[in-house]
Amino acid sequence: MHQQGIGTWLAKRRLRSPDKAVLICDGRSDLTYRQLADGADRVSTMLGDRGIRRGDAVAYLGENSPEFLQVMFGAAKLGAVFVPVNTRLAPPEIAHVLADSGTRLLIHDPEFAERVSIAGTAARIPHVIVTGDGTTAGPGLDRLLSTTAAADRFDVEVTLGDPAAILYTSGTTGRAKGAVLTHENLTWVALNCIVDYDVVSTDVALMISPLFHVASLGMGALPVILKGATLVLERGFEPGRALAQIERHGVTMLSGVPTTYQLMAEHPNWAATDLSTLAKLTCGGSPVPPRVLNAYEKRGLSFSQGYGMTETSPGATSLPPTMTRSKQGSVGLPHFFTDVRVTDGDGAVVPHGHVGEIEIAGPNVFPGYHGLPDATAAAFRADGWFRSGDLGHLDPDGYLYVSGRIKDMIISGGENIYPAEVELLLSEIDGVTGVAVIGVPDERWGEVPWAIMTVRHGASVDTGTVQDHLDGKLARYKLPRNVVIVDELPRTASGKLRKAELRDRFGASARTEP
Template sequence: MNQFRPGATMPSGIGTWVRNRRTKSARQPAILFSGEVQTYDALSDRIDRLASGLSSQGIAKGDRVAYLGSNHPSLIETMLASALLGAVFVPLNTRLTEIEISYQLEHSSARMLILSPEHRATGEAAAKTAGVRDVVPLAEEYERLLHNGRAPAPVEVDLHDPAVIIYTSGTTGHPKGAVLTHGNLTWNALNVIVDYDVTSKTRALMISPLFHAAALGMGALPTLLKGGLLLLEERFDPSQALRAIEEHRVTSLSGVPTTFQLLMEDPTWDATDLSSLQSLTCGGSAVPSRVRDEYERRGLQFSSGYGLTESSPGVTCLPSQYSSTHGQSSGLAHFFTEVRIGESAHDAAGEIEVRGPNVFSGYWQDPIATSSAFTDDGWLRTGDVGIIDEAGFLTIVGRSKDMIISGGENIYCAEVEHAILTIPGVTGAAVIGVPHERWGEVPHALVTLEPGARLDRDWFVEQLSSTLARYKVPRTVDVLEDLPRTATGKVRKHVLLAQVLNGQAPNL
């Protein structure tokens, strides 16, 4: 058992990272946003003064401080200033409705909400309903908090103390608040640094929202810990992202398959200098072969990975050197993390289970859900189904809850979706189960197509029948302009199911 206990003069939380980095990298750029650079010296000073301002408003250890806004330096400042005080940061998804935001504010018992101008009306209304004590809009009132602030007295923060509460996407029912401790985030950052070779020379373009665990845990925190540069973009615009890569010599870029697809479909793709890129990390699902091929044509290879909010979020990573031989795999377990397959009824497929110091402490105010999230011997049950081969590579088969039972046969949607994405002209795919009088339910496909492409149902079925067992092949398909997604890039299948059952999708 670790006998070291951080004292008042040596807090161990993530809030100290930039303060400590200041002594080593004071003049190095930490954040680039909207053409303005913050050095580590300047960022540390603002974090200290904000922590003092929060303290003057009564924020203390254990209090929850929420943030509603797109990627912005103030999000990083609020998170780390809260951590310095031992308070808990609650980033909110900007795509949520007022009712959803109000629920999360009330459920987390947030004492303060910091919010950006574009979300002020929604945030203030939600905060009023939830009974939040203090609402601090950017930028005037926020800057006033920093104006007279001084470096606060150190607060003892244990690695087991909560640092962040991130609410799950809530695609079914109310979202749950995953509590990530200072230790969880620290060990996850170490995993990323080791497995993705993050250095002080890293220039990470952050185009995914920082209110999500992936961008926060896999991008922002490891880069700051190593003294690299974060280039923050408020929102993803393919043309702007490509300009930033060329102009600022970006070395690291992460996203979901759709992100990389949109980049390569942008008119400026071929003309953009991508020679600075060293790391492309794709999560959410396997990189489609045609996307991988196009990036390889430009001399770029993907590192992919698998994770979930509850593991801070990294579980596995596939280094780029394995992209050609294990391209459909999610890779190997992170350095300080263990992965296993739970008991399965047949074959080698089973529920993916995870153990390690990056695995969360539980769900906020939900002991029942917390208990059910773990096995009797302490492994996190992910709810995802996978296979681990003899070399340790994990392949995702599907979600245990994203499975169709048709005539007694199990159909994993992820397998069918991957097959659909190999069909020429298809850019996106989702498979759902729809009621069937004889079979109980059958798979139904919803796809998006390249501009000008058309899809014939019989040809579609024929293409899939060459790679999938007959019972797995969707006999009906809808062509949509876009698939509804969560901020993490996951398809909102409950929305699609409602549209299909209500006859709102154009069936072929």
Template sequence: MLNKGFGNWIHRRRVKSADHPAVIHAGVSLSYAELAERINKLSDALRERGIGAGSRVAFLGANHAAFLETMFATTQLGAIFVPLNIRLAPRELNFALRDSGSELLIHVADLAADAQAASADSPVSQLLEVAMIPGQDSSYERALQAGSSEHKDVNVQLEDPAIILYTSGTTGTPKGAVLTHGNMTWNSYNVIVDYDITSKSVGLLIAPMFHVAALGMGALPVLLKGGTLVLQERFEPAAVLDAIQRYKITQLSGVPTTFQLLAEHENWAAADLSSLQMLTCGGSAVPLRVLEAYEERGLGFSGGYGMTETAPGTSMLQAAYSRPKMGSAGLPHFFTDIRIADGQGQALPAGEVGEILISGPNVIEEYWQRPEATEASFHEGGWFRSGDIGYLDSEGFLFISDRLKDMIISGGENIYPAEVEQAIMELPEIESVAVIGVPDDKWGEVPRAIVVLKPGSTLDESDIEGHLNGRLARYKIPRTSVFLNEFPRTASGKIRKSDLRKQFS
């Protein structure tokens, strides 16, 4: 075959797993044979609309079977897929469409107004609307059904660009990370090797696939192995617990808040979780009380660290190490290397804190039309600069200290907010916390805690200070605390610290 890219995976998989369910969404199940046929038809429809090698096709929508169909149909042609974050405002979406040069936009029906507004004054000349229920009548479905189901073998190589994923834009103008077919393929190999994905895996996707974690760590590896994906458009604890029992879910991924809300739901105690084999948690370390709640059900967590630019896996912590190496992001993925470096990119010994550098076939080579940003993001030898700081222990386990830009310098001392946040999260009344630096005439900066309490809980500034006294050095203890009802968050569930700095610094 000419096509070496991941766009051809479903075509190859249909021979081995024709009748096995590939995707289940809104009660509609598609086998690998059915999914492959729909991808071929959509690919032909896109070709008829002028899409070819190097063209950009955007998708706007939450988790939907059409997301996967569009991604595979687009990349099968050698074109580039541009998934858009549905939480962005039309002006922000317009930037991504203009910056990527997307020619065609496929969107779900309930985002039609945003799609129209975002497409104005952009290169988008064609829009296709997807019905909320897969397969129902829509311009997307009519275009797909008019296409030929014959598979076309197009010359696509692993080094060819496959996806442009825009960074969350929490600071400055978003950059488009160019993920190649090779990046996504090698990341899938890493996941399959380190997480033991099999053809019997049934993954529940609750995080949005327009975010690299759900796409790279959840969707693609499972489909490569011939497993089954169950898609949910949004996170609802009751619906997740129901889906685990109904579809015999074997793997579930989320952020700490996801798993906390599940454990606190009224249906938790009665839910049958016996099918679950793997829980993976990213974004930050799992609080001890959440870890204990799952251990009581015989479940443990795998953790990990990654980013858009690494497709996204960089390291993983096996569940067996969740207590012995608590707070660690684990060991490098099988085909990925990690270096802790000084400001010149030189390797530091075990235990010393420095910038985390990453190398491997899953790491991007460029940002879309940003040569200056690309050059600034790499050290000599192709080591990608993560912008995170941390250290490797004597056994090679990675520990994240914080983002370089999040680090607080108070009186010449470095304060890593993640360390302070972890200590504050020991208080059972606290649901979430973020620590930021605020200006101080004497010390330059001092830490401030921004806190969200659990419903019905009460806590004040003195309680937090009293809890931290003796646990942390005095200069690390927040001088002030602010209490909120909820945090501003990115699509992946991470707290937008840049928004908090604007409001509370």
């Protein structure tokens, strides 16, 4: 049988760089490519012995660890489908993921046993295994693998078009949908990263984000492993510890979201930490605020910013560090093997500078949602382009600017207001740590913009501050009519703002505002 999928990667790396460290995990010995490949082979045998076959779903609920990667690659070798489960989900949400994906075997960390006892029962999973040595209920993953010999008893043909993973979208409305990512999708997103972020075999990448997120997996771990570089694998993010790890291990690559970078820059150890090895910083989720750009540029560091989603594995565009200032607010050019266009409501491409729906094509774009043919059909144009549901425009140089979700666009007195444009300017205000611009009902204008913000302790920000800052930078109708300071902005497990929740919360109160 012939295998083309990601399940072959570790075996090939074992031949090319067997003694090179692939994983550095504090408290554990560094793992070489040979050891990681051997572990994945034992996982594959163990799964096969339990009846897991091509197309079966294998779920993993746990923090970043070597076992996460061993299970993913071991499942891929069998042609099984890997289902990484968000560790922040509640039992009913876990139950939905396990049941919807048809999970036949679940591996989880011990600390999630209580949640699994509810979710696992609901999903009727045939096999449940705990990481570590195990419990009185049965042997753990470590003991099982220590008594399993790597074998190729389950020789399976795997093509690039076969499903490799199902990753569940954040579910800002309704239940989360499972995006099916093929071996081809994961291969090409890794190649895009290698080309556009210049990943090399000598890189040391600090992994501070959870691997169950598609960005950490598809644009973090996979390109590093494909290129034969090294991952410093963290179970979670703590800014002081992240700074220490950069200095200790000579980290060259770091990925995160604006908040993580801001927290590191505000940490007491920021100025004293040696960051001289850092060369490649990538950031997604939202534009990097100017104050964060300034903090890193003072240390000689610049960002690659980007745009994407689970359905694009996830990278769609990237903005090179050299263009951070000249194209501020842009999410960059399409990745090397990806195409982006902007269309009107009928699917016709609009001229540069005109706002429309962002659409994406390329080998990194998923084939559809698991078990949801109607949702899949609605997500694609007849010519095969994926409809992102996001608004944006391309400038004359082909750089993409995102305006926000279609459903988040505000229509005030017949004029369109794109929240992302306002939010970027508001993030410049000193003391603002988070901002969401939403539309709330208004008897005269239909709806008007409000700014919902979080601010640094001791900072003073109000409607006057906001309107003064925006005066002359935006049309008057785009200025927030009200500013509300909250302790925390509601977000999904992947960090996306839950604007629907904010609209529900503040929409009724808007009717009583003067």
